[in-house]
Amino acid sequence: MSLALQLAEKGRFTTHPNPRVGCVLVKDDQVIGQGWHHQAGQPHAEINALADAKAQGNATEGATAYVTLEPCSHHGRTGPCCQALAKAKVVRVVAAMQDPNPQVAGKGLGYLQNQGIITTSGVQQAAARALNVGFLSRMEKGRPWIRLKLAMSLDGRTAMDNGQSKWITSAAARADVQRMRAEADAILTATGTLLADDPKLDVRDEGAFQLPELHRQPLRVIVDSKLQTPHQARIFESNGQVLIASAIKGEHPQAEVVQLPQQNSQRVDLIRLMDLLGQREINQIHVEAGPVLAASLLKAGLVDELVVYMAAKLMGNTARGLFDLPELQQMADAIDLQIQDIRAIGKDWRITATVL
Ligand code: AOF
Ligand code: ZN
16 A cells, blocks of 8 residues: 555645546566556556556456555546456555545545455555545645645744845755645745736746646636736736736736625625636645735634745844744734744744644
8 A cells, every 4th residue: 555655645746626536457466567557537446456466467356455545436538447457456555545535535545345355454454545635635624734834034024014025945845846836736926926026826846846747727716806916917917817806806918817805895805716616627726825815824724734835034024934823912812833844944944833
């Protein structure tokens, strides 16, 4: 299963909107075939592993299949993997987890059992879930998994009072951010950030980060309540689509505009936006925005993971903080986080945390 998880990992940047899945076929204690899912529309991991065994001249009869996700039972873009495994006469299927996709959910394993195949589920489940946080969030909650990326000085500042913020972190941290953008299906920002920094918010080779093969530009989503995104903004320069979420009705020459006003306010309803993105098969969102959108997402319970790069700089008391949360007055109001990981990235530190 560890090998199957490593194979699944190879699809990290390319399987969208499908999950990342790996499969290993074992017979007489030997690996006889390996495969992973590369891209939606292409064969699933199991089919690739069976083809690999065949290409090597290995008979699959009597083999055990280790799969990081329950084999599918539906006719989607491709045929059902559970049937292919049964046809290949495997005798045992070990899955890391059930597929939460309602089209499959238990039916794949059920089919295999009916064919007399021994099944096990739940082996290395935590690792398998971690690999597909986005797909699981969309299937289980109907909305994408959201990661908020921030950069700050040692004294917790994210921009000078005049708005300057280039650059707080080093080139190594910026290359790390490219990798995170690349694994997301969509990048979310706000007009304030476009007006202040005019970022491209695309995925590109940067430093040690090289664009993965088969990669496509993520959808860029702009929260733009008053429809102020400039027609010439650099976000429109790269390939890939841009979606503007606005509180007012209107059009934009460079992007699709959806009107999603919050009740009794001039702002965009972020929960409805996430539901819409879930319907559009967006699994994972990467947010790069300023303190206003960061705070709104946090308050709406829409931050699944916070990634903060901390640079060894002091920016002083007139510089701006990470979250615009003026309503926090008492220590009792403080928002508690749980740190999941801290590591050095070049000269900077990267802190990964979740909201408690
Ligand atoms: C598997 N093995 O490698 C993957 C699975 O549209 P399709 O035909 O590609 O089906 C996509 C669905 O199949 C996806 O939503 C998920 O439930 C499952 N993905 N299943 O047996 C795989 N990628
Ligand atoms: Zn399948």
